[in-house]
Amino acid sequence: MAKIFSPERTGGDRAMISTGINGIDDMLGGGIPKGSRVMYSMEPGVDGQLFMISTLFAALSKGLSCLVVLPHTTFDIFKHDAATKRGCTMEIFNKKVVFIDAIDRERIEKSSRTRKDVLKAWETKVKKLSKENAVEIAFIYVDLLYNDLGLEGTISIAEAAKTSGKTTVILEHLNLEGRSLIDRFIEKYSYDLIIAISSAFRSPPHFNYFTLMHTSWSNVPRRSVPFIVTEGRVVPYIPKIVVTGPSQAGKSTFVSNASDLGFSVDRQGSSGDPTTVAMDFGWLHWKDFEITVYGTPGQQRFDSVVPMLLSHAMGVVLLIDATKPSALERARHHVQLIREKRLPMVIAANKSDLPGTMSDSEIRKGLDLQKDVPLFFISATRKGDVRLVLESLVDYITQYTN
Amino acid sequence: MYNFKSGIAQIDQVTGGFEQGTNFLVLAPPMSLAEELAYSLTKPLPGEYAIVLSTNDRAAEVIDAFKVMDVDKRYVGTIDAITKSSTPGIADTTRLMFVASPTDLTGIGIKFSKMVELIFDGDFSDGESGLFPPPVRFCINSVSTLLMYRKLEVLYQFLHVLTSKVKKIDGIGFYLLNNESFDEKTISLVKQLMTGVIEVKIEQNTHYLCIMGIKGVSSEWQKFSVQKGQVVIGP
Numbered sequence: 001m002a003k004i005f006s007p008e009r010t011g012g013d014r015a016m017i018s019t020g021i022n023g024i025d026d027m028l029g030g031g032i033p034k035g036s037r038v039m040y041s042m043e044p045g046v047d048g049q050l051f052m053i054s055t056l057f058a059a060l061s062k063g064l065s066c067l068v069v070l071p072h073t074t075f076d077i078f079k080h081d082a083a084t085k086r087g088c089t090m091e092i093f094n095k096k097v098v099f100i101d102a103i104d105r106e107r108i109e110k111s112s113r114t115r116k117d118v119l120k121a122w123e124t125k126v127k128k129l130s131k132e133n134a135v136e137i138a139f140i141y142v143d144l145l146y147n148d149l150g151l152e153g154t155i156s157i158a159e160a161a162k163t164s165g166k167t168t169v170i171l172e173h174l175n176l177e178g179r180s181l182i183d184r185f186i187e188k189y190s191y192d193l194i195i196a197i198s199s200a201f202r203s204p205p206h207f208n209y210f211t212l213m214h215t216s217w218s219n220v221p222r223r224s225v226p227f228i229v230t231e232g233r234v235v236p237y238i239p240k241i242v243v244t245g246p247s248q249a250g251k252s253t254f255v256s257n258a259s260d261l262g263f264s265v266d267r268q269g270s271s272g273d274p275t276t277v278a279m280d281f282g283w284l285h286w287k288d289f290e291i292t293v294y295g296t297p298g299q300q301r302f303d304s305v306v307p308m309l310l311s312h313a314m315g316v317v318l319l320i321d322a323t324k325p326s327a328l329e330r331a332r333h334h335v336q337l338i339r340e341k342r343l344p345m346v347i348a349a350n351k352s353d354l355p356g357t358m359s360d361s362e363i364r365k366g367l368d369l370q371k372d373v374p375l376f377f378i379s380a381t382r383k384g385d386v387r388l389v390l391e392s393l394v395d396y397i398t399q400y401t402n
Numbered sequence: 403m404y405n406f407k408s409g410i411a412q413i414d415q416v417t418g419g420f421e422q423g424t425n426f427l428v429l430a431p432p433m434s435l436a437e438e439l440a441y442s443l444t445k446p447l448p449g450e451y452a453i454v455l456s457t458n459d460r461a462a463e464v465i466d467a468f469k470v471m472d473v474d475k476r477y478v479g480t481i482d483a484i485t486k487s488s489t490p491g492i493a494d495t496t497r498l499m500f501v502a503s504p505t506d507l508t509g510i511g512i513k514f515s516k517m518v519e520l521i522f523d524g525d526f527s528d529g530e531s532g533l534f535p536p537p538v539r540f541c542i543n544s545v546s547t548l549l550m551y552r553k554l555e556v557l558y559q560f561l562h563v564l565t566s567k568v569k570k571i572d573g574i575g576f577y578l579l580n581n582e583s584f585d586e587k588t589i590s591l592v593k594q595l596m597t598g599v600i601e602v603k604i605e606q607n608t609h610y611l612c613i614m615g616i617k618g619v620s621s622e623w624q625k626f627s628v629q630k631g632q633v634v635i636g637p
Contacts, residue, residue, distance in 0.1 A: 044507070044508075044511035045514060045515040046512070047515065072508075073506060074487070074502070077487070080490050102502075147553050172508075174507055
């Protein structure tokens with residue numbers, strides 16, 4: 001097996017390579033450290049090819065020298081398909097990129113007598129091209145190599161591309177073996193990043209998601225995030241964030257200020273202020289995430305609706321009136337509901353710009369909160385405050401391990 | 403419970419047709435009407451949909467084969483693993499999708515999921531809609547070609563995924579395999595993934611089939627022919 005180099009651990013953006021998917025770069029702390037070994041592990045049938053293609057396009061547009069190994073197809077077909085998937089022209093491939101494709105595979109097989117010869121020919125070819133072109137990232141489609149040469153052979157070919165510690169190797173693999181194969185990549189071959197791409201294949205709606213299975217350079221917890229493919233981009237998608245809390249805490253204002261687009265179903269309450277009677281609904285595109293926000297009604301008579309709105313939520317903002325200690329008991333009921341569903345939760349103490357705001361410890365004690373639950377003092381009338389809460393919740397969702 | 407009519411009286415009269423969520427291996431020697439038989443069983447009846455993965459014929463030929471059977475082409479999708487190698491720039495449409503080659507299991511899996519998704523979303527048939535949930539017939543013509551390019555273990559795992567998906571969507575699958583080109587081990591491994599087997603043989607220029615794995619249906623050898631996409635049992 002070829003010599004194994006370690007990824008650069010210097011940190012900072014200069015040593016990082018973008019995955020081409022902002023939401024994932026953020027989750028990874030800026031991208032992939034140069035010199036890493038990465039695997040995109042695809043479940044059969046899931047449309048996840050855009051992950052590796054996004055990383056390739058990001059590298060090419062940064063002017064990095066790339067090698068693409070495609071034993072299953074020709075580079076003509078690949079270029080066409082990749083450009084179509086990204087919704088762009090093939091001009092990007094005029095940059096620094098070299099290919100080894102299905103025709104090379106055929107030549108290698110014809111000129112080799114034994115499996116050992118085939119492996120050697122692959123290693124030699126990959127190493128030569130990698131060296132001659134000072135390749136910084138090698139993108140390898142593993143599927144057929146694995147079929148022809150087994151896992152050890154495939155890993156050996158991938159290592160042949162690493163002509164220095166700075167060369168990054170990225171594999172895409174159709175994983176027919178499931179978790180056991182991923183574990184081997186982590187434990188036996190010390191891969192630095194493994195992203196599994198899966199689908200919940202069922203009667204509609206079909207549902208794709210990626211899971212950060214492992215990172216060697218940071219403590220990003222394992223977390224699954226749904227994604228959609230739109231306009232040639234992978235977009236992490238938070239299908240449902242719920243904003244709940246006692247009546248008059250400011251939930252409708254929060255949802256309205258969180259959203260690019262939204263509406264509220266409300267009526268005049270007994271106090272003369274509008275009160276939500278069904279739900280608030282908002283949608284926003286933020287930091288490469290598509291997010292849908294639902295606000296629950298706060299009045300006790302609508303309590304039966306709240307658990308339904310919490311179903312399938314990915315995270316919850318519990319909004320309380322920071323100037324109203326008497327409402328904490330009611331909010332504890334919401335905390336209980338959220339805990340029962342084991343959902344990531346952040347607390348937003350609204351109206352904290354008004355006099356008589358409770359302290360952090362008073363709120364935590366009143367709601368029986370652990371220290372690790374994020375608590376923000378905000379005014380829901382300020383968009384910046386609202387976005388800060390959402391930002392924290394998205395981070396919390398993508399890193400939540402419960 | 404939806405039953406897929408087979409067009410074979412012996413099956414339809416006894417069981418009402420093939421049960422949803424089942425998979426059948428069509429085991430046949432070359433030039434034995436196996437393709438005609440498989441396409442006839444895959445032919446969508448009104449309200450149904452069909453997806454054909456073709457590793458032998460171009461999409462145009464598959465469409466022609468269904469045209470002969472008077473099938474509305476808006477309900478038939480083809481995943482073509484042949485054409486792209488000679489026409490790299492060919493683009494997918496809703497009902498015609500292309501993969502680089504029969505080795506490209508990743509692409510095959512994705513295109514299959516995409517077509518199913520389009521059918522379930524009602525975006526498959528130019529605004530026309532069939533039954534809901536949509537009954538989908540699926541056919542691989544042929545598993546033999548896939549086996550030529552892929553190791554048996556890999557293909558077994560891949561077929562396991564596909565047959566499971568057919569089950570999940572309550573569809574029906576037909577998988578053509580040439581029983582003269584592969585050993586017993588290969589055939590019996592593929593059989594493990596199936597609900598039943600339809601075997602074909604030729605003796606003195608006469609075609610016979612036997613159906614195994616459907617309760618109440620005889621597994622005796624019976625003469626058959628295929629006329630205009632219709633399986634006819636008997637002399």
